[in-house]
Structures are given as structure tokens and as C-alpha cells.
Amino acid sequence: MFGLNVCGSALGQQVTVIAGNTMPAVKLQELNPEQVAESQERADLARQSLYYMALMREVEERIERRLYRQGKVLGGVYVGRGQEAIPVGSGLAARPSDVLFPSHRDLALYFIRGVAPRQVFAQYMGRTGGLTRGRDGNMHMGDLDRKLVAIISAMAASIPVAAGAAMAIKYQGKDDVAWVWFGDGATSRGDWHEGINLATVQKAPLVLICNNNQYAYSTPLSKQMACRNVADRAPGYGMPSVIVDGNDVLAVHDAAVKAAAHARAGLGPYLIECKTFRMTGHSAHDPADYVPKHLFEEWGELCPIRRIEKRILDQGWGTRAEIEEIHARIRRETDEAIEWAENSPYPDASELLDGVYES
Numbered sequence: 001m002f003g004l005n006v007c008g009s010a011l012g013q014q015v016t017v018i019a020g021n022t023m024p025a026v027k028l029q030e031l032n033p034e035q036v037a038e039s040q041e042r043a044d045l046a047r048q049s050l051y052y053m054a055l056m057r058e059v060e061e062r063i064e065r066r067l068y069r070q071g072k073v074l075g076g077v078y079v080g081r082g083q084e085a086i087p088v089g090s091g092l093a094a095r096p097s098d099v100l101f102p103s104h105r106d107l108a109l110y111f112i113r114g115v116a117p118r119q120v121f122a123q124y125m126g127r128t129g130g131l132t133r134g135r136d137g138n139m140h141m142g143d144l145d146r147k148l149v150a151i152i153s154a155m156a157a158s159i160p161v162a163a164g165a166a167m168a169i170k171y172q173g174k175d176d177v178a179w180v181w182f183g184d185g186a187t188s189r190g191d192w193h194e195g196i197n198l199a200t201v202q203k204a205p206l207v208l209i210c211n212n213n214q215y216a217y218s219t220p221l222s223k224q225m226a227c228r229n230v231a232d233r234a235p236g237y238g239m240p241s242v243i244v245d246g247n248d249v250l251a252v253h254d255a256a257v258k259a260a261a262h263a264r265a266g267l268g269p270y271l272i273e274c275k276t277f278r279m280t281g282h283s284a285h286d287p288a289d290y291v292p293k294h295l296f297e298e299w300g301e302l303c304p305i306r307r308i309e310k311r312i313l314d315q316g317w318g319t320r321a322e323i324e325e326i327h328a329r330i331r332r333e334t335d336e337a338i339e340w341a342e343n344s345p346y347p348d349a350s351e352l353l354d355g356v357y358e359s
């Protein structure tokens with residue numbers, strides 16, 4: 001992506017700035033090779049996170065603000081603008097052999113698993129180049145070869161299925177994990193509770209990631225659940241949970257690493273509640289007039305992409321020019337991907353019944 005540029009914290013030395021009344025005192029401490037490797041790993045993670053978050057933002061902007069408005073998208077558009085740290089931080093903590101159940105605001109999981117942006121554009125435009133080969137005009141896409149299970153439209157319906165996948169992993173004696181993402185509203189559905197009850201009783205290796213963006217369509221959190229946090233639901237199932245800043249990609253990543261280790265160790269499910277905010281309407285056709293404007297302004301200040309950029313610069317993990325090059329590269333790749341997708345044909349009507357089964 002871009003080379004390691006060390007300034008503030010030279011590799012091999014930890015620079016600790018101790019705030020004083022007048023001048024900060026700087027303490028230099030030698031790092032051992034393990035710590036150097038760790039800080040290099042952190043720098044790589046930060047840069048990779050920036051790439052995937054910026055790619056998700058760009059692809060979704062093109063879909064929601066251009067292709068949809070040009071009438072080229074078939075079906076609805078639901079984006080995760082402002083929530084990119086959640087799929088990216090957690091997705092980068094998953095192993096390739098883990099099975100993933102994304103929600104409708106987790107596009108980055110597809111990219112992390114190797115799906116190309118052009119396939120996503122083709123998917124939204126109903127072209128044969130999409131993951132469902134033009135059978136579905138929006139985001140109900142998956143790729144089982146990549147262990148990405150397609151989004152199930154009904155809210156929380158993926159929880160019992162993910163619980164089943166986690167049980168299968170356990171029966172096969174593997175130490176993989178099933179990961180499932182969902183919103184705050186999904187946690188008020190019956191299937192969420194039933195699926196979690198089953199998974200916890202079975203000690204199935206399941207990591208549950210809630211994007212608490214404070215709205216379920218037009219319903220604010222206070223009108224859809226009486227407890228303060230989604231995490232408060234966990235003790236009722238004998239399951240550990242943690243609340244993290246969902247706009248801090250490294251915090252999400254660290255929580256996800258811990259949750260996955262718990263599940264892999266045979267200790268059962270783990271719930272992560274990521275506090276965030278939905279920076280759009282529910283979908284592209286929803287202007288979100290019911291959301292107080294000041295909330296968009298306040299949460300806009302906490303943009304996860306701007307925050308990781310600042311972290312990269314502050315830590316000396318990269319320069320402004322390198323960050324700009326990442327964005328420029330993504331814009332170029334996105335332009336090419338859209339062109340490719342627009343040239344991908346619609347499916348032929350003769351294929352309509354392919355893959356449709358009768359029991």
C-alpha cells in the first residue's frame with residue numbers, strides 16, 4: 001500500500017510524551033525486537049484499515065449518490081457510511097477459514113475476502129458479472145467459496161443460521177469461528193434471542209457484532225429497547241460482551257481479536273457492541289428527516305476514516321502524500337470497475353430458472 005515512514009515514534013524506540021505544565025518531557029525507551037515487530041504490525045493494520053474503509057466509502061458513494069440516482073441500480077441501496085470501522089476492524093481479525101454472515105452495512109467484508117469492486121457494481125446493476133449473476137438487483141450477495149454467506153433480508157434471520165454454522169464447526173472439531181453482523185434493531189427480534197440462546201447453550205464458536213447506529217429505520221433506540229446497551233442483553237444468556245467505540249477501527253479490531261480467541265478456545269459466543277451512528281437515511285430513498293440534524297454534525301466529527309488518517313500521521317505510520325495516494329488509487333480502481341460493470345450484460349431470460357430448486 002505505502003512504505004513505512006517513521007517519524008514521531010522511530011522504530012526501535014518508544015517516544016513517550018509526558019504532558020507537563022509548560023513543556024512536554026520526552027522519554028526515549030529502547031524497544032526489543034518483539035515490540036518493534038508489534039509496532040510494525042500495528043502500522044500495517046492501520047494502513048490496511050484505511051484502505052478498506054476508504055474503498056467501502058468510495059464504492060458506496062458511487063452506488064448511492066451516482067448510479068442509484070442515474071436509475072442504473074435495481075432494488076434498494078443500504079450503505080454503511082460512517083460505520084466502516086466495524087466491518088473493517090472485525091473483518092481483518094477473522095481468519096480466511098472463518099465463515100462470515102455480513103449485514104447490509106458491511107460491504108468491506110466482501111473486499112477483505114477478495115471480492116472485486118467490479119463484481120459489487122455489477123451486482124447492484126443486475127449484471128451477469130455480479131455475485132448472483134444478475135439474479136438479484138442489490139445487496140443480497142454472498143460467495144460460499146469465500147465463506148461469505150449471503151445476507152438474509154429478514155432482520156436477525158441470519159443469527160440462527162450463523163449459530164448452526166458455528167455448531168457445525170464445533171462438530172467438525174475445527175477451531176474456526178462463525179461471525180455474524182447485525183444492527184441494534186435486529187436485537188429486538190425473536191430469532192436473535194433464539195439463535196443466541198441455542199449458540200450459548202451449545203458453546204458454539206460464534207462472534208456476534210452489533211452495529212448500534214441508534215436507529216432501526218425511523219425508530220430511535222429508546223423506542224425499540226428498554227435497556228441502555230445492546231451488551232446488557234448478553235448476561236441473560238451467560239455470554240460475555242464488550243462495548244467499543246465503533247468509529248475507532250483499531251478498537252474494534254482489538255475487541256474482535258479477543259472475542260475470536262474466546263470462541264476458538266471453546267468458551268462459546270461473545271458479543272461486541274459497536275457504538276456508532278447511521279450517517280444516512282435507512283436507505284437511498286430515505287432522507288432521514290426524522291433524525292435531528294445536530295446528530296449528523298456531531299457524529300460527522302467522529303468519521304472513522306479521518307480518525308485513522310490522523311492516527312497514521314500522529315504515529316508516523318505514513319505521510320499525508322501516501323494517504324492521498326491511497327484515495328487516488330481507489331478512485332482510479334473504482335472508475336475502472338464501474339466501466340467494467342456497465343459493460344457486463346444482463347442475464348439471458350433462458351437462464352431464469354437455473355439454480356432454482358424444487359423440494
Ligand SMILES: Cc1ncc(C[n+]2csc(CCOP(=O)(O)OP(=O)(O)O)c2C)c(N)n1
Binds near residue numbers: 105183186216217278
Ligand atoms: C422481519 C423484518 N422486519 C422489517 C424489515 C425491514 N427492515 C430492514 S432493515 C430494518 C431496520 C434494521 O435496523 P437495525 O437492525 O438497527 O439495522 P440498521 O439498518 O440500522 O443497520 C428494517 C425495519 C425486515 N427486513 N425484516
Ligand SMILES: [Mg+2]
Binds near residue numbers: 183211214215216
Ligand atoms: Mg440500527
